[in-house]
Amino acid sequence: MNGFQKLAHVLGGPNKSDANSVPKEMRLELATVQTPPPNLSILIDGINKPFGKDFLMIAEHLTRHSRIVTIAHEEQKERNLGDKTEKDLLDTDDDSPSPELTKFSYNFVELKYEDVLKKGDRVLVASVGSRYYIIDRVVRP
Known part of the structure; x- marks a missing residue:
């Protein structure tokens, strides 16, 4: 299973073949970076409290790598x-x-x-349960 397939599996919930499982609900949301890495925090649009790194996963291409x-x-x-x-x-x-x-x-x-997320960057976030996956930066054309 490649990285994309693993992310799709996590975001999509359990396999449909598992009749006893409840599918996970996923939402796509926009957020603003409040604090850059390593103490990353984001503020999701419509929510007044920032989420810190304990609740976040981030796509590799947004990190120093x-x-x-x-x-x-x-x-x-x-x-x-x-x-x-x-x-x-x-x-x-x-x-x-x-x-x-x-x-x-x-x-x-x-x-x-070298370019990591910066304060004020807008990001696309997939939320699944209490975990938030930062997928990419977003900009207006």
Whole structure:
């Protein structure tokens, strides 16, 4: 079972095959970060009391963490960025007598994400029983 399947299982409640089990109710709610990690607390919209880290679980991508990645570069390659298309203009072969475009890859590089939740960040929270799962940051377009 991968991480997403485990989260879906926890949020979705017991297996339907278990006839004696009562399904867990899940709600999606918006909240505001009151205190950043490590003493994380959030204030859920419509509730006057913040919830502290003892009641919270947080998605890994919102924490300081490392991942192993591959970095690929190809000069002049067009990249679709969703709202626009840009060319990779990094020129790494200026001193080369060859007019060829440079292409390279760094494999198995460790990338450390440093950006954690900050006071005032808006977050999407799934609540199940007395546990609150911070799923992601949310912003208005």
